[in-house]
Amino acid sequence: MAQTPRTLPSRILLRQPDDWHVHLRDGAMLEAVVADTARQFARAIVMPNLKPPVTTTALGTAYRDRIRAATPAGVAFEPLITLYLTDALDPDEVRCGVGEGVFTAAKLYPANATTNSAAGVTDVANIRGVLAVMQDLDMPLLIHGEVTERHIDIFDREAVFIERTLIPLVRDFPGLRIVFEHITTAEAAAFVAESGPNIAATITPHHLLLNRNAMFDGGIRPHAYCLPVVKRETHRLALVAAATGGSGKFFLGTDSAPHAVEDKESACGCAGIYNAAHALEAYAQVFGAAGALDRLQGFASDHGPDFYKLPRNSRQVVLERTPQQVPVSIHAAGTSIVPFLAGTTLDWTFAGFADQR
Numbered sequence: 001m002a003q004t005p006r007t008l009p010s011r012i013l014l015r016q017p018d019d020w021h022v023h024l025r026d027g028a029m030l031e032a033v034v035a036d037t038a039r040q041f042a043r044a045i046v047m048p049n050l051k052p053p054v055t056t057t058a059l060g061t062a063y064r065d066r067i068r069a070a071t072p073a074g075v076a077f078e079p080l081i082t083l084y085l086t087d088a089l090d091p092d093e094v095r096c097g098v099g100e101g102v103f104t105a106a107k108l109y110p111a112n113a114t115t116n117s118a119a120g121v122t123d124v125a126n127i128r129g130v131l132a133v134m135q136d137l138d139m140p141l142l143i144h145g146e147v148t149e150r151h152i153d154i155f156d157r158e159a160v161f162i163e164r165t166l167i168p169l170v171r172d173f174p175g176l177r178i179v180f181e182h183i184t185t186a187e188a189a190a191f192v193a194e195s196g197p198n199i200a201a202t203i204t205p206h207h208l209l210l211n212r213n214a215m216f217d218g219g220i221r222p223h224a225y226c227l228p229v230v231k232r233e234t235h236r237l238a239l240v241a242a243a244t245g246g247s248g249k250f251f252l253g254t255d256s257a258p259h260a261v262e263d264k265e266s267a268c269g270c271a272g273i274y275n276a277a278h279a280l281e282a283y284a285q286v287f288g289a290a291g292a293l294d295r296l297q298g299f300a301s302d303h304g305p306d307f308y309k310l311p312r313n314s315r316q317v318v319l320e321r322t323p324q325q326v327p328v329s330i331h332a333a334g335t336s337i338v339p340f341l342a343g344t345t346l347d348w349t350f351a352g353f354a355d356q357r
């Protein structure tokens with residue numbers, strides 16, 4: 001049953017969460033956005049779709065150093081680096097990068113599925129050697145799960161990917177740990193729920209809060225456009241049920257993906273939604289509306305580290321039920337970013353660490 005606003009607590013304490021899917025970019029954009037993620041999250045799985053992509057241990061090490069250098073002094077934040085898979089990747093690169101402690105996971109982008117994925121994998125058959133090594137090393141595979149054929153309806157590309165690619169992949173590599181990233185459909189939620197314990201999924205705040213009407217609300221709304229594209233309301237409800245249902249297979253991954261305003265508000269606008277500045281508050285909004293605030297910690301802070309076989313964080317953060325308005329725009333990298341839920345009011349405000357109050 002839905003909780004009425006009156007029964008919501010005035011503050012909640014939560015084990016500090018991690019973000020298991022984020023784009024921090026590079027250069028001036030990295031400098032502008034990393035503080036937003038580092039403020040709320042102890043660790044983050046950082047996506048490798050840079051230009052050029054993170055395809056070697058040396059590139060991964062250098063990127064990790066740049067993220068650390070851009071993180072505000074005194075903020076404890078650990079970027080977890082991921083390897084960008086390509087058709088040509090040498091399995092030894094995986095062994096080396098994991099051996100040196102650089103890569104936490106590897107990312108499969110079907111070629112041309114999304115932003116900066118042109119160098120991605122054209123056919124899973126091309127990376128079977130790499131997947132076998134990952135399975136041996138118990139290294140998680142992170143997947144942008146959409147087929148790329150242009151004749152397949154964009155709203156169906158995730159569900160078709162499950163049938164055509166994911167089911168055979170899971171069958172061929174039964175021991176491989178897989179995170180189905182940023183799931184958007186009832187089919188994906190059901191697939192993960194019904195799979196073995198080595199299959200999990202991240203869910204974004206925007207896929208929990210928006211349905212596809214948001215992209216066409218009185219006109220075309222580029223800031224509600226991301227990939228996989230938001231789906232119809234029945235799918236949103238299935239995602240809310242998965243996130244708030246208490247299963248350890250579903251956990252927080254914001255997919256915060258900053259793009260300069262001029263790249264979004266364009267005749268061919270980029271895919272990606274920037275939610276890092278208010279991510280935890282946005283998730284709290286969802287869990288509050290579902291009467292499931294008692295399950296927010298599992299989703300945000302426990303299930304992710306358990307799946308990745310990393311320790312849970314020990315510090316606690318505080319969310320206060322104080323309304324806050326999301327800015328209409330954030331200055332960044334000599335331009336601006338329009339954040340998720342720009343100009344709207346959230347019920348919750350992130351209020352820092354419990355031990356600093």
Ligand SMILES: NC(=O)N[C@@H](CC(=O)O)C(=O)O
Nearest residue numbers: 023114115226227257271272
């Ligand atoms: N989600 C998005 O719409 N965009 C991401 C890429 C991705 O996660 O697919 C980006 O890098 O901008």
Ligand SMILES: [Zn+2]
Nearest residue numbers: 114144227228
């Ligand atoms: Zn993606």
Ligand SMILES: [Zn+2]
Nearest residue numbers: 023047255257
């Ligand atoms: Zn992403």
